[in-house]
Amino acid sequence: MTEIHLYDTKSKRKQRLDPVTPGRVNMYVCGPTVYDRAHLGNARAVVSFDVLYRLLRHVYGADAVTYVRNFTDVDDKINARAAESGRPIRDITEETIGWYLSDMAALGALEPDRMPRATESIGEMIAMIEELIAKGHAYVAEGHVLFSVSSDPDYGSLSHREVKDMIAGARVEVAPYKRDAMDFVLWKPSDADTPGWDSPWGRGRPGWHIECSAMSKAAFGDRFDIHGGGNDLMFPHHENEAAQSRCANGAEMASIWMHNGMLQVEGAKMSKSLGNFFTVRDLLDRGVPGEVARMVLLGTHYRAPLDWTERSVEEAETVLRKWHTRTDGAPVGEVPEGVIAALADDLNTAGAIAVLHGESDPARLKAGAQMLGLLDEGMGGWVGQPVVSEEIADRIEALIAARAEARAAKDFVRADAIRDGFAAAGVVVKDTGGGAEWELTPEFDAVKLEGLG
Structure with a gap:
């Protein structure tokens, strides 16, 4: 059997994949918070782990691999979107899940074997929180339940950070009910306008980090093989997941932690303020x-x-x-x-x-x-049909204009060079009484347009 070696974020080295259950591989990847379209960065994680899923199925057999990717369908961003739009939360999450699955399918991604939703796993989250309280790793304060970071001596071992440095360098909300600045929410109270569930600590909803710990445990038990996601999730999300699961279950939750790198657009960080932020749907529509x-x-x-x-x-x-x-x-x-x-x-x-x-x-x-x-x-x-982006269309139009200028200046060497470049690139240009018209052949190669004009 082919040996697979994967880079583990925690150990900072490649290590051989040795399944917890010999001959069977379990992989959990953090999925989207469903309030808006998936962007290119989201897509990179999906495509990367889709290839890993295909490899695992090839090596171990399709029946011996289980891939789980969750949907976070309870979150303050979703609540805010519902308040802004006046639409029911369920309508927003159902619509967004449909968008997500359609867009990822357009990228050729296989659907995971299971796609649990946070709202369907509240019972498991409450049970894990109760276990953390019982073991002294969490405490109740003013209707909240918080994880006590100081109770876990291994906190920071995934992201390789010292707690003292995190406190000094992070912008951490220090609520009056927190015992320590780094403690994070496992459960928080809900008002009449916010989704909530009955719990031993009153009506409320889960914090973000507890969701994946509970859902992965429900799928695989205390320990599984691969946990994946973007490296923006390494801290605090995955660090907090690892701590919760380690303290509740008495075992490290994943043998290998994998994180994909971030995505830039034309050398700059993808940002709405820079105008280079694209969703998958934006690209498909273009x-x-x-x-x-x-x-x-x-x-x-x-x-x-x-x-x-x-x-x-x-x-x-x-x-x-x-x-x-x-x-x-x-x-x-x-x-x-x-x-x-x-x-x-x-x-x-x-x-x-x-x-x-x-x-x-x-x-x-x-x-x-x-x-x-x-x-x-x-x-x-x-x-x-050739793909014609706005940039390609603008480039062809500029070259046609340059060819016309060269002809007017009787610079026939330059004009002929552009003409020959068009032919080599698969651009057919027809001169008409109303101006030049162009179309692309199936052999169109945009790279060959570079350097013309």
Whole structure:
């Protein structure tokens, strides 16, 4: 059997995956808080762990792998959205879950085996909180239940932070009922306008961190194999999860903690204030196929920062067009050994793609690409039509204008160079009485437009 080695955030090293239950792998990945559309950063985590899921199923067998990803459907952001819109919370969460599943499917992501919702797991959360109180790791104060960070000597071991440094460097809300500034909420009271459930501490709702501890335990028991998410969740969310579960269950909850790196857009942090914030739906509506977006997300190692650029989209489109052309009508062969070896080495998707670039057998190319969630049935419908982004359209229009200027100046060398560049890139330009019109051939390659004009 193929040995899989994954980088563990806690130990800061790659380690061999040795399942808690031999021959069976359990993986839990933190899912979305369902109040709005998923953005590109959310998509990166989904696609990364989807490839890991595919690898695990290939190595261990589909029936021996269980992938759980939750929905957080009780949260103050959801409450605020309901108050702003006047819509019932349930309507908002149901709609957002539907959006999420549709958008992730457009990226070629398989649905996890289980997708528990926080609101369906309140009983498990209350039971875990009671266990933490009984063991002296949590306390009740003014209708709240708080985890006592000082009661866990291993707190900070996941994110490699010292508690004293966290207190000094963090903006922590120090409520009067807290014994310590770093203590965090497990349960909080709800008013008449806020969702709530009956509990031993009064009507209230759970804190965010307890949700995943309770849901993962309900799915897998005290300990499981892989816990994943974006590295923005490492602290405080995963640190707090680890502490709660360790103290309640007497065991570390996960053997391996995996965190994917963050995403930038054209070299800048993705931000609404910078105008470079995109949801998955934004991209799909702009004409970027889900398969192309997936290829971009897989082109950088999952732990490294990823820079989403217009050029990376164009390059991914070009490669996928070639692969679809080469494999059209081919059967699905054996997955190349180099692809499995790359993925088994800490999910090296970029390395796997490099192997596929050198694969001469169309059947093996198709099989290897499908291991990455590419060239799957139903994903190639976009190939018959070139993808035309606003940037590409603007570039072509600017080159047509430059060609016209060159002609007017009798600079025929420059004009002919642009004409030949259009032909090489797969851009057909027709001069009409109303001006130049253009269209793209299926062989369009946006990269070849660079340097023209």
